Amino acid sequence: MKKVKKAIIPAAGLGTRFLPATKAMPKEMLPIVxxxxxxxxxxxxxxxxxxxxxxxxxxxxxxxxxxF
Known part of the structure; x- marks a missing residue:
């Protein structure tokens, strides 16, 4: 069995469920700690x-x- 070497991370959504926080920055950039x-x-x-x-x-x- 081959080892997985690639990852695809989908990060293109609008983040509407996180409004109003996502008005200032993308949801992927919201800080955790x-x-x-x-x-x-x-x-x-x-x-x-x-x-x-x-x-x-x-x-x-x-x-x-x-x-990045």
Missing amino acids: DKPTIQYIVEEAIASGIEDIIIVTSNTKSAIEDH
């Missing part, structure tokens, strides 16, 4: 042996691209 939510997801993927990570975003979410 001291880091953005998406940072925890990426760190967990790396810790489990993932080598390639693809984050699918919308063109309005430059904060995610700037973070």
